[in-house]
Amino acid sequence: MSDETIRVVLADDHPVYRDGLAVLLGSIPGIEVAGTAADGAEAVERAADLQPDVVVMDVRMPGLDGIEATRRIAADSPHIGVVVLTMSEEDATLFAAMRAGARGYLLKGAGQAEIVRAITAVAHGEAIFGPAVALRVAEFFQGAAVTEDPVFPQLTPREREILALVAAGRSNTQIASALFLSQKTVRNNVSNIFAKLHVADRAEAIVRARDAGLGRR
Numbered sequence: 001m002s003d004e005t006i007r008v009v010l011a012d013d014h015p016v017y018r019d020g021l022a023v024l025l026g027s028i029p030g031i032e033v034a035g036t037a038a039d040g041a042e043a044v045e046r047a048a049d050l051q052p053d054v055v056v057m058d059v060r061m062p063g064l065d066g067i068e069a070t071r072r073i074a075a076d077s078p079h080i081g082v083v084v085l086t087m088s089e090e091d092a093t094l095f096a097a098m099r100a101g102a103r104g105y106l107l108k109g110a111g112q113a114e115i116v117r118a119i120t121a122v123a124h125g126e127a128i129f130g131p132a133v134a135l136r137v138a139e140f141f142q143g144a145a146v147t148e149d150p151v152f153p154q155l156t157p158r159e160r161e162i163l164a165l166v167a168a169g170r171s172n173t174q175i176a177s178a179l180f181l182s183q184k185t186v187r188n189n190v191s192n193i194f195a196k197l198h199v200a201d202r203a204e205a206i207v208r209a210r211d212a213g214l215g216r217r
Contacts, residue, residue, distance in 0.1 A: 040064030074101025
């Protein structure tokens with residue numbers, strides 16, 4: 001990275017938002033919009049070709065989504081920082097982005113100063129999250145710290161994650177979308193959960209899960 005200029009690629013499938021953000025960032029001294037992308041596959045290509053310092057990535061895009069695009073960029077070019085900028089406030093999306101290698105996560109309601117601050121921090125190798133997101137991350141890890149043993153230890157972490165969403169009333173389709181899994185993978189995990197918990201159906205699984213504190217917001 002140049003000491004003077006942070007080169008950025010913007011990936012978002014909404015042209016009005018993408019172009020508006022490009023104009024906004026292009027007016028900031030020290031930031032250069034090196035390119036834009038309309039979907040995840042194009043974001044991966046732009047990152048490989050342009051080697052920017054930061055990719056600002058939407059999550060829900062046609063074809064290759066932003067989570068998988070982030071994972072590929074992090075694997076192919078780990079020096080490129082990814083800042084997720086999305087409408088999604090779901091914990092599952094947040095943690096999927098973190099697992100994929102994103103170093104920043106902001107909601108689209110973030111102001112100009114917050115976006116610029118995140119881009120600058122990530123370009124310098126830091127991790128940064130918006131205030132509301134950071135609070136949720138802290139609460140998640142504080143909750144994990146005080147829990148000596150996970151509920152339903154016979155389940156894998158992924159199965160517990162899916163069970164929590166089942167308990168929250170999500171359908172298999174909604175779970176697949178939230179966790180960026182195929183519906184077949186979700187169905188298989190749900191079947192495994194039923195077998196391991198010795199429950200006959202979804203309703204019984206929900207009761208067991210909620211009694212254990214899962215799925216409550």
